[in-house]
Amino acid sequence: MTDIMGSAPVPASRARRSSLMAQDALSKRRNAAEARFKIYGIVAIVIAMLALVWLLISIFSVGLPSFRQTFLTMPIELPADKLDKSGVRDVAVMSKVTTVGYAAVIQAALEKAIKEKGIDVGTMTPKDIAGVISLEAPAQLRNYVLANPELVGTTIDFEVLANGRIDGFFKGRVTMESAQLDSNVKPEQLVLAEKLTEAGIMAKRFNWGFITAPDASDQRPEAAGLGVAIIGSFYMMIVVLVLSLPIGVAASVYLEEFAPKNRWTDLIEVNIANLAAVPSIVFGILGLAVFINFAGLPQSAPIVGGLVLTLMTLPRIIIPARAALKSVPPSIRDAALGVGASKLQSVFHHVLPLAAPGILTGMIIGLAQALGETAPLLLIGMVAFVRDYPGMPLDGFFNPASALPVQVFSWTTRGDPGFVERASGAIIVLLIFLLIMNAVAIILRRRFERRW
């Protein structure tokens, strides 16, 4: 140790005459650097927040209207001579009447309702008048009548969807000026829609159909919903959970607690870390080759989507699970072993329960990532137009289905402007699901996590 006191005195010219009252040049520079850094940080945060706010505002302002929809409620007479030629309410015979037949019934009902309310339709043709109703309406009515055949011959109060352009008019998407140029709607139809609203036939209300209904074709954006996509995503998440939880936990427990430390386990560790960074589309190619072409599983099915997403999610679950196991202090293991527990008992009775919150958090965040994934599903036929709800599990896992992010993707490519609103609405639903999952992860961590 050198003797500090005995060293040569500092020359007077270089001596620091520092004072707590006045800053010297060096302190000023250092303080300025700190202030600058703070400003950089604040600017970075402001930019990030602005981007987020801008994104949310644009999504919510476009998407929120999709949760409300314009409907027409009117009495509809169900003429027995047109809808049931058998006369005995035989569903097999009644189903011969196509939606074209039901469209005529609805058109007649609307014309009657207009006459009763005393609305002047001017020179509008019957086709233009019927145009305010969605093309989905005949199918709605047909399904309802086939489910309740005893109603034929009576008059029912029925609610049908309004056409997408009419709905757009009430949401500000369609105006009188744009209707002049639009080949799909006429200004007279908008005027009629306003009169129908005054008469109480047409009204806007919360649209459960957006959550529960299946997808619809380009001609009826007003009827499109997320039902099939939500079920498909839910089934896939079940497959991912059921497969990746046991496999991921078993793999990480073995690697962390039992595996010898040698070149093979090192190699496996490196590969797991690498797999977590592999682009997700690669897993889609793998899924197509292995599950569909080799194993012969059906296309567009949630089981295949779930298997592909499991492969993608596994490394992303194993890494946090191992970290959670590692954070359990060795003293716990030593104490268990010390009182005579076997290695297996010490792991399953003590280490795993203590690591469980961390493992579950990793699991839920892995699931949330899988929920938002589109790319691997492109290759296994899930980016598709699917209208039938998949069946109950386990059969339903093999029926065609869509998925939430896929529905966003396919709606953004549709030609009708009504789908723009639908796509943003689907993003809102997806965001809500992701927020719920992340909130559950945070609650689990706060509640059960132990720190040593």
Next chain:
Amino acid sequence: MKSVKLGASIVAMAAVAATAGYARDNIQTAGSSTVLPYATIVAEAFGENFSFKTPVVEGGGSGAGRKKLCEGVGENTIDIANSSSRITQSDIDTCAKNGVTEIMEVRFGYDGIVFASDIAGPSYAFTPLDWFNAIGAQVVKDGALAANTNKTWDQVAGTLGTKPIMAFIPGTKHGTREVFDTKVIEAGCKEAGAYDLYFAASTGADEAAKKADAVKGCHAIRTDGVAVDIDGDYTETLSRIAANKDAIGVFGLSFYQNNTDKLQVATMNGVVPSAETIAKGEYPVSRPLFFYVKKAHLGVIPGLQEYIDFFVSDDIAGPNGPLAAYGLVSDPELAATQAAVAAGTPMGPLK
């Protein structure tokens, strides 16, 4: 421990269910994104009115759909490929190699390709020659080929106004681009005389090679940012035009008809594109739309024959059907198609 056992048994059950074989009861189709809206309209109506399940319709592009069709025969392969261009010999060869020997070709209508610009901008009247001179890589100057330096439309033709040239054309993976290349650019190239110059400059061994060289030269689009390839779909082109009011985009007729409040259409050779002018053959830029059916799946997949009969029926594909309402130009020879579909005639060798 219990949960691990439960998980393991569910995995085992799933594996058993998978290997036990699975009978598909819905029709599976894939292919062209141009045909996609028509196919979804038909699938929806089919599901509503028949007791069969609603067919599943996938996009992905014409080429991708035909490739999937040719993957083989069996329930995990698709039944129908939708296509906006005709099947190629190499597709047929792949099909035959994988056991798909009989394919039915069904032409169900025509689609027009239109040039449209923002509704607030000036209107245009084009000829194929204008387009070649605007976006061809090399144009004819004083009887020789020279790099294209035209910046504004009045440099192309005096009647087109002084706006800068800006075109959004479909990317090369789209079937629409093929039609654009052959029916607009190549036609303009021949009219300008550039085709002959390319032909003369070619070093090809024989007539056919020289022709191929000339066509390739004609199809070269300038790369200085005046013509932009859109690899997405028409919605992307539409939003690009909304951001760049002077630009002109290439769309399908049906897409334009559903967005007439935002777009105005340009005439080609003085003809306004519409279902009538395309059906009469007056509007030059149109193409047939097809779907290809795997014959081995007829009678195996429930509802397949009914679906294709329904697709080409007068109620659906006819001039007053929902497809025409959406923008399809219905086929004047639909009756012949209906007969061929009902008889299950497989397609012969390509002519």
